[in-house]
Amino acid sequence: MFRICIVGCVWLLGAFSGAAFNRALAETPAQRGDYLVNTIMACGNCHSPRDATGKMIAEKAFSGGLTFDTPAFVATAPNITQDKETGIGSWSDAEIKRALVEGIRPDHGHFAGVALAAIMPANFYKALTPEDLTAVVAYLRTVKPIRNEVTDPVYKAPVRRDPYPAAEAGFTKAMFAEPVGRGAYLVTIGHCMECHTAWSRGVSDFKGGLGRGGRVFPAPDGTPGATAANITSDPKAGIGAWSDAEVGNAITHGVSRDGHALKPPMAYKYYAALKVTDLADIIAYLRTVPPLQ
Ligand code: HEC
Ligand code: HEC
Incomplete structure (x- = not known):
């Protein structure tokens, strides 16, 4: 009995040492995405609504944010929660990735295939590693759906990134x-x-x-x-x-x-x-x- 325990414990230790142990401790893609989105990528800085004092409204995070009024376009950062109608809940992973790194909307629905205004930093997100791009999408899938439609953009000049x-x-x-x-x-x-x-x-x-x-x-x-x-x-x-x-x-x-x-x-x-x-x-x-x- 004692010997079995020793053998078993040594085996367990072996299994959890080195690479396996690191993997067990490593972040999931959604955790990595949470970290990127809510720290260095600061998506909410544009996509989350604020109250009259300029403070973020935490319970409405990512449901639509700032409006950018420029000579080339007037665009509001849209709802990127998982709401199927007013957010991106019905977009496929590939469609979300394309919007992030190419700045192009899906080929269906509202403004189908139309380029996003250059304020959406796709020319920078292009650098994302495949793992980090997948992680960002995995996190976005965990954002609770909030119904909120933002005003349509107006484009006055072709999009140039x-x-x-x-x-x-x-x-x-x-x-x-x-x-x-x-x-x-x-x-x-x-x-x-x-x-x-x-x-x-x-x-x-x-x-x-x-x-x-x-x-x-x-x-x-x-x-x-x-x-x-x-x-x-x-x-x-x-x-x-x-x-x-x-x-x-x-x-x-x-x-x-x-x-x-x-x-x-x-x-x-x-x-x-x-x-x-x-x-x-x-x-x-x-x-x-x-x-x-
Ligand atoms: C959306 C625009 C924007 C982004 C993105 C941004 N910054 Fe800034 N940053 C500013 C502005 C505007 C100021 C000056 C604010 C002021 O003086 O009141 C500033 C100030 C700073 C300062 C202080 C410099 C000084 O002389 O006081 C540092 C350092 C800095 N940013 C580094 C960074 C780094 C690193 C990043 C990316 C991780 C970053 N910033 C992203 C707009 C931005
Ligand atoms: C500097 C502000 C800014 C930042 C930072 C930003 N976005 Fe955007 N984003 C926008 C604006 C504005 C639009 C809409 C452009 C338009 O309508 O042409 C947009 C569009 C989008 C769209 C398309 C949504 C739709 O319904 O068409 C997605 C998806 C998106 N952003 C996700 C993200 C994610 C994820 C991040 C962080 C990794 C992020 N954005 C960071 C401003 C920003």
Whole structure:
């Protein structure tokens, strides 16, 4: 009896050691998707409704959010809950993936096959690994259905998405083996540089102005809002002279080095839940962004 137990226990230990044990502890795709959507990808920053004070309405998360009124289009971030009629509950996994990485709606239903306005960051999500893309969809399937129809978009010009060089090039396995590569991936799928890159007449200058900032985001009441900061490694204009702790504090707590509280749309409330290791990788990558003034 005793011997059987020993044999059995050793076998159990063996089964749960090494790779098997790691797998047992590893996240499910839906858990990984939950982490991505609610931290670095901050989908709710656009897709979730807010109350009059600008606070997110948690119980209505993902049921439709901000309206973007630009010279090229007026579009409201739609309901992406699992509601079959007003959300994406009747879309197949492949259709959701296509919307995320190509920015094209399904070939059936409302606005069939029509490209989504460029504000939906598909040109950045293009970089998602197949596993992470599957994980995001797995999580979206767990979002409880809420009935809410948003106003239809109006397109005034053809949709033009500025290609983001890192997403076009893609990420290889070797890049995930070192902090700068992992950080570059997170900064890409977090579309940080969409806001933080020099921007003129609706065109992002990813080649000449990566990280330089300067883009102005009007506040919802029409008053001048926030200007995206220079986050290049320049020691004066950028964050080159900041300590890792200072950069981390800005990203996750919304406090700049000079102590001012960062205004929206900087999504630090989402980034607050980033894993310590992911934050360190993001900072490692930002250190490599060429200095610009
Ligand atoms: C910067 C704001 C923004 C962010 C961040 C964002 N979206 Fe969107 N998304 C939009 C807007 C606006 C539209 C609608 C565009 C249009 O109508 O042309 C849209 C459209 C969509 C659609 C198509 C829905 C439909 O009914 O046509 C899906 C699906 C979607 N987004 C999912 C996501 C997911 C998942 C994330 C996070 C991984 C995300 N979005 C992040 C703004 C955003
Ligand atoms: C939707 C637009 C948007 C996105 C996405 C965004 N930011 Fe920001 N960020 C801003 C704006 C606007 C400010 C300036 C806010 C202010 O000064 O009130 C800012 C400020 C910052 C600052 C503080 C710099 C300083 O000088 O005070 C850092 C660091 C930063 N962002 C890093 C990031 C990183 C890293 C990401 C991606 C994980 C990111 N941001 C994503 C808009 C954005």
